[in-house]
Amino acid sequence: xxxxxxxxxxxxxxxxxxxxxxxxxxxxxxxxxxxxxxxxxxxxxxxxxxxxxxxxxxxxxxxxxxxxxxxxxxxxxxxxxxxxxxxxxxxxxxxxxxxxxxxxxxxxxxxxxxxxxxxxxxxxxxxxxxxxxxxxxxxxxxxxxxxxxxxxxxxxxxxxxxxxxxxxxxxxxxxxxxxxxxxxxxxxxxxxxxxxxxxxxxxxxxxxxxxxxxxxxxxxxxxxxxxxxxxxxxxxxxxxxxxxxxxxxxxxxxxxxxxxxxxxxxxxxxxxxxxxxxxxxxxxx
Numbered sequence: 001x002x003x004x005x006x007x008x009x010x011x012x013x014x015x016x017x018x019x020x021x022x023x024x025x026x027x028x029x030x031x032x033x034x035x036x037x038x039x040x041x042x043x044x045x046x047x048x049x050x051x052x053x054x055x056x057x058x059x060x061x062x063x064x065x066x067x068x069x070x071x072x073x074x075x076x077x078x079x080x081x082x083x084x085x086x087x088x089x090x091x092x093x094x095x096x097x098x099x100x101x102x103x104x105x106x107x108x109x110x111x112x113x114x115x116x117x118x119x120x121x122x123x124x125x126x127x128x129x130x131x132x133x134x135x136x137x138x139x140x141x142x143x144x145x146x147x148x149x150x151x152x153x154x155x156x157x158x159x160x161x162x163x164x165x166x167x168x169x170x171x172x173x174x175x176x177x178x179x180x181x182x183x184x185x186x187x188x189x190x191x192x193x194x195x196x197x198x199x200x201x202x203x204x205x206x207x208x209x210x211x212x213x214x215x216x217x218x219x220x221x222x223x224x225x226x227x228x229x230x231x232x233x234x235x236x237x238x239x240x241x242x243x244x245x246x247x248x249x250x251x252x253x254x255x256x257x258x259x260x261x262x263x264x265x266x267x268x269x270x271x272x273x274x275x276x277x278x279x280x281x282x283x284x285x
Contacts, residue, residue: 008231009246011227012224012227013247013250014250015224016247017095017246017248017253018251019220020082020094020095020254020255021091021255022213022216023083023094023216024090024091024259025212026213027086027087028087029204030209031083031201032080032083032086033080033192033195033196033198036075036083037189037196038213038217039213039216039217040075040076040185040217040221041185041186041193041217042222043220044185046217046218047178047225047226048186056178058183059183060183063175063179063180064187067183067187068191069171070168070172070183070184070187071183071186072188073164073167074160074165074188075184075185075187075188075221076188076191078157078160078161080192081153081154081156081160082098084149084153085153085154087146088145088146088147088149089150089151089154091251091255091261092263092267093151093267095247096274097158098154098158098248099245099275100155100244101162101244102244104159104161105162105163105166106162108163108166108167112170120280124276124277124280126277130277131269131270131271131272131274131275131277165240168180169232169236173233178230181228184225228240245279248271252267
C-alpha cells in the first residue's frame with residue numbers, strides 16, 4: 001500500500017475507534033434507534049453541503065439501488081446493533097468483536113470475487129474463533145444476560161460490514177467513493193426513520209449529549225466514510241477492512257482515558273488472537 005493509504009487507514013482507525021466511546025455516552029440517553037438515525041442524518045446533511053460545494057454529482061438515477069443496499073448494511077443495521085451493544089457491554093469489547101469484519105469479508109470475497117480460502121486463511125479463522133470465544137467468555141456478566149445478546153449484535157454487525165464491503169467492490173465500483181458516502185447515509189437515515197417513533201429517547205438529552213451526538217455523526221459517519229470508500233476503491237474491500245486491526249487499540253486507549261474502562265489481560269490476548277487470525281486471512285505477515 002502507498003503511504004497515503006496507510007495514513008488514511010490509521011486516521012480512520014482512530015476515528016472509528018473513538019466511535020464506540022461516543023456510543024457509550026449518547027446511546028443510553030437517545031436509545032439505539034434514534035442514535036443510529038441521527039448519526040447518519042447529521043452526517044448526510046454535512047456531506048450534502050460538502051458535495052454541493054465541490055460540485056459532486058452523486059448519480060442518484062444510476063446508483064440509487066446500490067446506495068440503498070450499502071446504506072442498509074453498512075450503516076443502518078450495524079449502527080443500530082452497535083448502539084444496542086453500547087447499552088450492555090464496554091466499548092472495548094465492541095471494538096474487539098468488530099475486528100472480525102475481515103473474516104466475513106474474506107468469506108464473501110471467496111464467493112463473489114473468486115478469492116481462494118487457503119490453509120493459512122483456514123488457520124486464521126481458527127485463531128479468530130478462539131479469540132472471539134475468549135473475549136465473549138470473559139465479558140462482564142456474559143453468561144445468560146443481555147451482554148450475550150449485545151456481543152451477538154456486534155458479530156452480526158461485523159458480518160454486515162464484511163458483506164457490504166465486497167458488495168461495494170463488485171456492484172458499486174463505478175460510483176464515486178464520495179458519492180457513495182453521501183447517498184448511503186441518506187438511504188440509511190430514511191430506512192431508520194420510521195422506527196424512531198417506536199423507541200423515543202429515554203433521556204435526559206442534555207447539551208453535553210447533543211454536542212457529543214453531533215461530533216460523533218460528523219466524525220464517525222461523515223469524515224470516516226469519505227476515507228473508507230476511498231480506501232475500498234484504491235486497495236479493495238478486504239484490505240480496507242484491515243482498519244479493524246488498529247481500531248481495538250484506539251478504542252482501548254480512548255475508553256481508558258474518557259470512560260475509565262479497565263483493559264484486562266484476557267481482552268488483550270483475545271484481541272491478539274483475532275487480529276493475528278485476521279492477518280492470516282487477509283494474507284499479511
